[in-house]
Amino acid sequence: MATSPRATQQKFEPWTDPDAKPYVRIEKVTKKFGDFIAVDDVSLSIYKKEIFCLLGASGCGKTTLLRMLAGFERPTSGKIFIDGVDMTSIPPYERPVNMMFQSYAIFPHMTVEQNVAFGLKQERLKKDEIESRVNDMLNLVRMGQFAKRKPHQLSGGQRQRVALARSLVKKPKLLLLDEPLAALDKKLREHTQFELINIQETLGVTFVVVTHDQEEAMTLSTRIGLMNHGEIVQVGTPSEIYEYPSSRFVSEFIGSVNMFEGRLVEDEPSYVRIGCDDLEAPIYVDHGVSSAPGATVWAAIRPEKITISREKPDATDNWAAAIVQDIAYMGDMSIYLLRLDSGKVVRVTQPNIYRHADDRITWEEHVYLQWYPESPVVVTK
Amino acid sequence: MKSLLKRLGLEGRTVVTAIPYLWLLLFFLIPFVIVLKISFSTSQIAMPPYEPLLHWTGDKVMQIKLNLGNFAFLVEDDLYWRAYLNSIKVAAVSTILCLLIGYPMAYAMARSNPSTRNILLLLVALPFFTSFLLRVYAWIGILKNNGFINNALISLGLIDQPIQMLQTDFAVYIGIVYSYLPFMIMPLYANLEKMDLTLLEAAADLGSRPWQGFLKITLPLSKPGIIAGCLLVFIPAVGEFVIPSLLGDPGMLMIGKVLWTEFFNNRDWPVASAVAIALLLFLVIPIMFLDRAQNAEPEEGGRK
Numbered sequence: 030m031a032t033s034p035r036a037t038q039q040k041f042e043p044w045t046d047p048d049a050k051p052y053v054r055i056e057k058v059t060k061k062f063g064d065f066i067a068v069d070d071v072s073l074s075i076y077k078k079e080i081f082c083l084l085g086a087s088g089c090g091k092t093t094l095l096r097m098l099a100g101f102e103r104p105t106s107g108k109i110f111i112d113g114v115d116m117t118s119i120p121p122y123e124r125p126v127n128m129m130f131q132s133y134a135i136f137p138h139m140t141v142e143q144n145v146a147f148g149l150k151q152e153r154l155k156k157d158e159i160e161s162r163v164n165d166m167l168n169l170v171r172m173g174q175f176a177k178r179k180p181h182q183l184s185g186g187q188r189q190r191v192a193l194a195r196s197l198v199k200k201p202k203l204l205l206l207d208e209p210l211a212a213l214d215k216k217l218r219e220h221t222q223f224e225l226i227n228i229q230e231t232l233g234v235t236f237v238v239v240t241h242d243q244e245e246a247m248t249l250s251t252r253i254g255l256m257n258h259g260e261i262v263q264v265g266t267p268s269e270i271y272e273y274p275s276s277r278f279v280s281e282f283i284g285s286v287n288m289f290e291g292r293l294v295e296d297e298p299s300y301v302r303i304g305c306d307d308l309e310a311p312i313y314v315d316h317g318v319s320s321a322p323g324a325t326v327w328a329a330i331r332p333e334k335i336t337i338s339r340e341k342p343d344a345t346d347n348w349a350a351a352i353v354q355d356i357a358y359m360g361d362m363s364i365y366l367l368r369l370d371s372g373k374v375v376r377v378t379q380p381n382i383y384r385h386a387d388d389r390i391t392w393e394e395h396v397y398l399q400w401y402p403e404s405p406v407v408v409t410k
Numbered sequence: 411m412k413s414l415l416k417r418l419g420l421e422g423r424t425v426v427t428a429i430p431y432l433w434l435l436l437f438f439l440i441p442f443v444i445v446l447k448i449s450f451s452t453s454q455i456a457m458p459p460y461e462p463l464l465h466w467t468g469d470k471v472m473q474i475k476l477n478l479g480n481f482a483f484l485v486e487d488d489l490y491w492r493a494y495l496n497s498i499k500v501a502a503v504s505t506i507l508c509l510l511i512g513y514p515m516a517y518a519m520a521r522s523n524p525s526t527r528n529i530l531l532l533l534v535a536l537p538f539f540t541s542f543l544l545r546v547y548a549w550i551g552i553l554k555n556n557g558f559i560n561n562a563l564i565s566l567g568l569i570d571q572p573i574q575m576l577q578t579d580f581a582v583y584i585g586i587v588y589s590y591l592p593f594m595i596m597p598l599y600a601n602l603e604k605m606d607l608t609l610l611e612a613a614a615d616l617g618s619r620p621w622q623g624f625l626k627i628t629l630p631l632s633k634p635g636i637i638a639g640c641l642l643v644f645i646p647a648v649g650e651f652v653i654p655s656l657l658g659d660p661g662m663l664m665i666g667k668v669l670w671t672e673f674f675n676n677r678d679w680p681v682a683s684a685v686a687i688a689l690l691l692f693l694v695i696p697i698m699f700l701d702r703a704q705n706a707e708p709e710e711g712g713r714k
Binding site for chain 2: 099100101120121122126127128130132134135136137138147148151152195196199
């Protein structure tokens with residue numbers, strides 16, 4: 030998982046501040062198309078200068094929610110506030126919100142310059158003000174020398190920049206981005222992610238991004254709202270979502286995970302032991318779980334949080350014996366698929382720290398797996 | 411067959427592309443040359459009713475006799491000028507009326523849901539299932555003094571005397587607009603239907619009210635459809651003969667009618683041919699204009 034460039038910055042966590050006022054408030058919004066419920070009773074608070082990502086598989090309702098923020102769809106019930114003003118029934122052309130479309134929706138009959146100036150002309154601004162703002166914005170997205178070009182003369186990445194400039198030039202309170210990087214190739218996408226963050230910081234605009242790409246969500250966002258079947262499943266920072274998933278769905282959606290189903294055998298406030306049919310030893314977790322003893326729970330362990338060794342560990346908990354079934358060498362790391370005695374296959378990733386390791390673990394070898402008590406996440410649903 | 415073509419140095423591809431050229435040669439270029447030839451000959455009472463251009467004097471001399479008088483006659487007699495100008499006026503007004511009526515129809519069709527769209531498309535094409543002549547005759551029944559409209563208005567007590575509609579310019583406009591409307595709607599519909607509607611959402615998002623979005627996005631992007639539709643209506647309407655002769659004032663000057671009169675009543679083939687050639691030149695100009703406009707534009711139909 031790519032590290033967020035925000036990690037190096039000053040702490041920006043308005044959602045932890047009880048006095049902070051949310052900039053965008055979505056209150057109990059439901060949207061039905063006939064019998065189909067696209068968005069189901071969603072409530073969200075988004076703070077100023079956030080990059081909030083709505084993440085989910087296609088058809089989960091994230092785009093419908095975005096379109097309601099833009100004003101293209103009206104909620105069946107519920108309300109949307111932006112900067113304290115009720116926007117629920119305000120048409121898109123009167124909202125202080127702009128959108129960057131997935132297809133970019135650049136006007137094909139206008140030059141780059143005319144496209145970017147379009148929104149300002151609608152505001153009936155003075156000619157020289159329009160000109161200077163268009164120039165500034167085109168320079169910001171490094172499209173200044175292409176001002177006179179027509180859209181069909183631009184590459185995909187350049188069109189994306191034009192779309193971004195056009196949606197930012199009106200200085201919206203909120204910028205909505207629908208799969209902003211989906212149409213770009215991998216190299217360009219990575220580069221553009223960081224550029225988007227830089228531009229957002231320069232202008233201080235609040236972003237709401239819709240994406241199905243978890244890596245994109247992880248890199249871009251201050252917080253992620255994970256959606257499934259029209260509902261928000263979990264809201265949190267990228268690391269919260271990854272390290273503290275609230276359900277099996279979340280842990281399996283983000284990254285890969287080994288899921289062990291079991292029962293609570295010991296349930297103390299400071300620790301729990303989980304008996305699992307796939308493992309000889311119980312799973313010991315160093316935090317309490319609010320669930321009845323004997324209840325079915327799931328322990329989710331990320332592949333990078335398991336170590337492999339040849340010696341049998343001297344421990345009563347948190348280990349398992351396995352046979353190496355498959356190895357995938359990825360360069361920076363290797364993925365091991367290890368078969369437990371029960372037949373369950375566990376995925377483990379190890380960084381390749383040494384350039385040549387002669388006694389590297391190999392196929393069909395008998396090995397032992399081990400993990401720390403703080404590594405598993407216990408989820409009850 | 412194949413080996414024969416090979417021996418002649420012809421490939422399959424050449425043969426295929428040759429077919430439309432052959433068609434144009436046989437049914438356009440050769441008739442055009444014949445008409446052009448007749449337009450330079452002199453009328454005579456004979457069979458055929460014109461003198462040959464080439465004359466074999468019997469003295470090993472071939473005489474070519476070009477009679478430019480027919481064209482000079484077109485210029486001298488202001489009847490032809492007035493007929494041309496009136497035809498262009500009638501065609502232009504009809505084209506504009508077709509555009510004004512056809513654009514909203516095409517727009518509504520393109521924006522209706524896909525299942526009704528096909529029905530609407532069929533309805534637009536439906537009149538073609540009846541003969542064109544029959545449909546124009548039907549208008550006589552509707553427009554004449556004791557026709558449908560006048561009878562209805564009189565029985566409603568709105569008028570005492572029938573309104574003279576048949577044999578007026580009004581009836582000609584109705585006939586032309588009615589007959590050529592589908593030719594306006596079809597290209598417009600084809601253009602509007604493939605338009606990307608997110609462009610309108612983008613315009614709304616940037617502050618355009620729906621009517622502003624229409625003027626700034628939909629209208630300029632539908633320009634190729636407008637041009638195609640206008641040409642499909644304008645060009646046949648200029649030379650229209652049947653509608654003005656059935657519905658219009660007998661004294662109404664239209665070039666199609668003049669051509670008919672020269673050909674069948676006066677039996678002056680050379681002058682009729684000259685009228686046809688001049689009409690063709692009048693029509694070639696707008697086609698060239700279209701061609702240049704389309705070539706100057708990129709594939710996405712932008713402006714400037």
